[in-house]
Amino acid sequence: MSTTDNISRLSQAKSLCELFQHTCTTRAGDLALRTPDGKTALTWGEYRARVRRLAAGLAAIGVEHGDTVAIMLTNRPEFSLVDTAAYHLGAIPFSVYNTNAPAQIAYLFDNAGNRVVVCERQFLARVLEAKEGGRVEHVICLDDAPAGTMTLTELEALGDPEFDFESRWRAVEADDTITIIYTSGTTGAPKGVEMSHRSAIFATEAMSGIPEFAVGCGGRVVSYLPDAHAINRWYAHYMPAVTGAAVYTLANSKDLAAALPVVRPTVFITVPMLWYKIEAAVRAALAELTGPRGTVAAWALEVGRRKVATDLGGRPISPLLRLRYLLAERLVLARLRERIGLDRTSIAYTGAAPITPETLEFLLALGIPVAEAWGMSEIGLATSNRPGAQRVGTVGTVLSRVEMRCLADGELVVRTPGLMKGYRDDPDRTAEAVDADGWVYTGDVGVIDADGYVTIVDRKKELIINSAGKNMSPANIESAIHAADPLIGSVVAIGDRRKYVTALITLEPEAAAEFAAEHGIEGSPQVLANDPAVRRELDAAVAAANARLSRVEQVKAYTVLPVFWEPGSDEITPTMKLRRAVIAKKYAGEIDALYARDRI
Numbered sequence: 001m002s003t004t005d006n007i008s009r010l011s012q013a014k015s016l017c018e019l020f021q022h023t024c025t026t027r028a029g030d031l032a033l034r035t036p037d038g039k040t041a042l043t044w045g046e047y048r049a050r051v052r053r054l055a056a057g058l059a060a061i062g063v064e065h066g067d068t069v070a071i072m073l074t075n076r077p078e079f080s081l082v083d084t085a086a087y088h089l090g091a092i093p094f095s096v097y098n099t100n101a102p103a104q105i106a107y108l109f110d111n112a113g114n115r116v117v118v119c120e121r122q123f124l125a126r127v128l129e130a131k132e133g134g135r136v137e138h139v140i141c142l143d144d145a146p147a148g149t150m151t152l153t154e155l156e157a158l159g160d161p162e163f164d165f166e167s168r169w170r171a172v173e174a175d176d177t178i179t180i181i182y183t184s185g186t187t188g189a190p191k192g193v194e195m196s197h198r199s200a201i202f203a204t205e206a207m208s209g210i211p212e213f214a215v216g217c218g219g220r221v222v223s224y225l226p227d228a229h230a231i232n233r234w235y236a237h238y239m240p241a242v243t244g245a246a247v248y249t250l251a252n253s254k255d256l257a258a259a260l261p262v263v264r265p266t267v268f269i270t271v272p273m274l275w276y277k278i279e280a281a282v283r284a285a286l287a288e289l290t291g292p293r294g295t296v297a298a299w300a301l302e303v304g305r306r307k308v309a310t311d312l313g314g315r316p317i318s319p320l321l322r323l324r325y326l327l328a329e330r331l332v333l334a335r336l337r338e339r340i341g342l343d344r345t346s347i348a349y350t351g352a353a354p355i356t357p358e359t360l361e362f363l364l365a366l367g368i369p370v371a372e373a374w375g376m377s378e379i380g381l382a383t384s385n386r387p388g389a390q391r392v393g394t395v396g397t398v399l400s401r402v403e404m405r406c407l408a409d410g411e412l413v414v415r416t417p418g419l420m421k422g423y424r425d426d427p428d429r430t431a432e433a434v435d436a437d438g439w440v441y442t443g444d445v446g447v448i449d450a451d452g453y454v455t456i457v458d459r460k461k462e463l464i465i466n467s468a469g470k471n472m473s474p475a476n477i478e479s480a481i482h483a484a485d486p487l488i489g490s491v492v493a494i495g496d497r498r499k500y501v502t503a504l505i506t507l508e509p510e511a512a513a514e515f516a517a518e519h520g521i522e523g524s525p526q527v528l529a530n531d532p533a534v535r536r537e538l539d540a541a542v543a544a545a546n547a548r549l550s551r552v553e554q555v556k557a558y559t560v561l562p563v564f565w566e567p568g569s570d571e572i573t574p575t576m577k578l579r580r581a582v583i584a585k586k587y588a589g590e591i592d593a594l595y596a597r598d599r600i
Contacts (some may be wrong), residue, residue, distance in 0.1 A: 010205035010242065015197040016178060017088050017169040020241040024048035031246040033077040036259045040077050044244065047081070054085035054152070055168065056159025061116065061138050065090030065171065068114040068180070070136075072096040072105070072123045074251040075223045078142055078152060080237055082118050083227075087178050087197075088169040094180040094192075095228035098123065099568025104190075105130035108182055111192050111424055118142070124149070174198040180424055181230045181377045192424030193230070193377040200238045202418040203381045206399035212369060212387050216346030218243040219266030222259060224250040229575050230377040231351070235269050254510070257281075260341025268348040271576060272355040272479060275370065278340060279359050280486040282366065285339075300332035304365035312361075312392060333367045342368050347387065349373045352575065354456065354475050356483040357392045358548070372396060374456060378433060379440050380418030383454050394453040404454065410445040411460050462580060464495045470552050477501060480548050481555065485541035486511045487534070490565050490572065492583055493555070494591055502594040503558040504587055505538060506565045529562040557594045561587065 013019050028045035035041075042050065063069060069086045071093055073079045079095070086093035094112055096105055105126060109117075115135050119127045121143040128139070141149040178197045182190040207213045223236035240247050248263040250256060256274070286297050303324045310317050317325075337343040348370045350360070355372065363370045371385035374395035382404065385396035398404050403415040415438045422430040434440050445457040457463070458473035465471055474493035481491045481503065489508035495501035507528055516523035519533050528534050538560065546554040568574045571583050584591065 010201055010208065013201055014174055015169075015172040015176065016200050016238060016241060017172050017197075019201065020051075020084060020088075021048070021169070023241060023244045027244040030244060032240070032244075033080055034246060034248050035077065036248055036250060036255075036262045042077060047084075050081050050156075051085045051088060052163075052165045053156040053159055054081055055088050055165055056161075056163035057155035057157070058085055058089060058091070058116070059163060059168070060158040060160065061155070063089055063091050063116060065168075066177075067091045067116075068112040069093045070096055070109060070112065070114045070117040070119075071227070072098065072100075072117065072119040072127060073142065073227070074098060074120065075225075075227065075232075075236075075249045075253075076251055077247075077249055078118075079223075079227055079249070080247065082152075083179075083237065084241070088165070088172070090168065090172045090176055092177045092180060092194075094182070095226070095233070097182075097226055097228045097568060097574040099566075099574050100126070102126045102129040106132075106134065107189060108192075109134050109136060111182075112180060116140070118152070121146075172197065174201075175421070177421060179233060181233065182228065183377060191426060191429060194421040194424050195230075195377075195380075196421050199380055199418045199420065200234065201242065202401075202416070203234050203375075204239045204242045206381060206401065206418070207384065209400050210347070210384065210386050212347040213267065216266035218245050219344070219346075220246045220248060220263055221267055222248045222250055222256070222263045222265050224253045224256050224259075225269075226574055230380070231269060231375075234380070235267070261339070262341070264341055264344045266344055266346050268342060268345050270348075270350065271352045272350055272359070273482070273576070275350055275355060275359055275363060276483050277486055279362050279483075282336060282340070282362075285336075297332050300328035301365060303328040304333055304367065305361070308361055308364045311388070312364075312390065329367065337367055340368075345369065347371060349384075351375070351395075352577075354479045356479055356548070359483050360392050374444075374454065375418075376440075376442060376444075378420045379414050379416050379442070382414050382416060382418070391453045394449075394455045396454065397452040398454070404448065405439075406446060406448050409460075410447070410457065412442045412444050412446045412448075412454070412456075413439045414442060415439050464493065464501070465497065466495050466501075466552065467497055467499050468552075472501070472553050477503070477545075477549060477553050477555065480545040481505070481542060484544045485537060487515055487537055488541060490578070492578055492580070494584075494594070498595060500556045501553060502591070503542075503555045504561055504583065504590065505558050506561050506563060507534070509564045509566075512564070525564050526562040529560040534560065559590050559594060561590065 024044045029043055032044040032047040033042045069091055071082055083093040096108060109130055113135060115137045117127055117136055118140045121141055124141055139149040140152055140155050142152050145151045175196050175198060177194045178200045179195050181193040181195060221236050225232035227233055236247050250259050289297050306321060307325045348368055350370055351373050360370060369387050371390055372395045373384040375381040382402050383395045383398050401417055405413050443460050445460050447455045458475050462474055463471055464474050477493040478491040482488050487507055489506045492504040493501055512528055513523050521531050542555055542558060565571045567576055571579055
């Protein structure tokens with residue numbers, strides 16, 4: 001099917017159920033869901049059969065059109081099975097972050113009003129505590145069934161063999177709610193973004209106009225980001241249901257580096273932190289090469305850089321550079337991509353935070369087709385760079401059928417078919433975010449150039465305005481420092497209403513453990529934070545970052561906190577966003593100490 005025909009089919013689809021059923025019919029024997037070790041593997045035909053049985057089971061315990069179903073699972077094939085079964089009933093499955101505490105889970109259950117929860121045994125205690133006094137009646141526990149719960153197998157067995165599955169999924173409409181995405185809540189309580197079948201489909205429709213995406217989207221993807229986040233829900237669940245991509249599920253995201261050479265994804269999405277780790281690993285591997293091999297590797301990388309600079313500059317590639325690049329590809333670059341596991345990737349995306357231009361250009365020089373894109377849970381994907389028409393430092397141009405304007409204060413507003421239905425049971429906050437004409441006030445400050453390329457400056461409420469009135473993006477400062485050394489886990493730039501910028505730094509747990517082993521240091525965060533070798537490493541990293549920042553943005557002092565911050569902690573959301581207000585209050589003493597004497 002041509003790209004035009006595919007886009008037409010998507011735009012005319014009544015629901016994701018219709019597209020899923022079409023994929024299952026046309027690709028019945030192809031791989032649909034798999035764990036990297038191969039212990040679980042389902043074809044599309046088997047996937048559909050399991051969905052039918054689970055839908056019948058859910059109907060048997062009273063799940064009707066419009067009902068909500070909570071899912072608290074790691075990334076595993078059962079997530080796709082349960083979620084798909086629920087939305088085929090016209091029900092509304094939603095995912096709970098694995099790191100959520102009982103009180104947070106209880107808040108979600110109260111807002112969603114679900115009577116059914118599907119979870120793993122490792123989360124059961126929190127689920128049972130959260131449901132006390134609430135409306136939950138049925139708990140399905142995947143691994144076993146303690147008293148008061150049932151297994152997934154038992155749920156399937158409850159279904160009526162004569163259950164009219166087809167009439168149920170055919171009754172689902174485009175504007176029916178397909179899920180609730182609970183924002184990770186950097187401030188205040190999470191908001192429940194209600195996504196329709198129409199908006200779930202739109203992102204794939206809009207992206208299908210990018211040839212590299214169209215080529216890769218029917219191949220292989222790896223599901224490792226939280227399914228409670230909008231990007232993984234689309235990229236590793238809804239999009240494959242449309243395109244027939246095989247989904248490899250990874251229960252622990254820390255295993256991603258080992259899994260990539262196994263999966264060899266054709267489309268890949270991740271955050272800047274992982275790209276920095278890939279860059280550091282490649283540079284370390286190249287540094288170990290000596291003699292002729294080292295010389296050839298350095299030459300190949302330089303050729304890759306020249307080609308990228310020529311491409312980004314819009315200049316034609318000379319015959320000599322083309323010949324050198326083909327040789328560099330054969331001898332070095334293709335082998336490096338194969339080693340990483342991205343040798344078959346048609347397009348890769350980076351998002352959620354800005355990535356440094358230097359890192360992006362390094363990845364492009366390796367031949368990894370990385371592009372920046374931008375979106376939000378409320379609007380889905382909105383912009384994307386395109387291979388061959390990419391501008392480093394921007395998030396690209398708006399996708400087909402998306403409109404964007406920049407207001408006088410720099411805030412970006414967007415109107416899109418991917419618009420949410422609203423925040424669940426929260427009309428006031430919905431009205432604050434979306435005006436009567438459908439324009440979403442994103443809260444992001446940006447710039448749109450004459451050619452339509454969008455640059456995101458920062459969150460409107462997070463801009464640093466120093467005591468001299470200079471506006472700065474903390475994210476820009478933080479990404480520069482973060483990219484300078486893989487030992488750095490999190491960076492928080494401080495400087496609002498201050499004379500100069502300082503920073504709080506935490507160490508990355510895995511890199512810190514390796515550093516401790518190499519230097520014979522006891523590996524606790526308390527010891528590492530005060531170790532001279534760590535301090536020398538970070539001094540060099542901050543100096544390197546400062547060299548890339550303007551004078552006013554440069555970090556004059558920093559402190560290393562004696563803790564590791566994990567996703568879902570007080571300081572960081574499950575999607576790795578900084579809870580700045582919490583951090584400012586919790587570490588007020590450390591921040592004040594950085595300004596205890598004039599450092600200028």
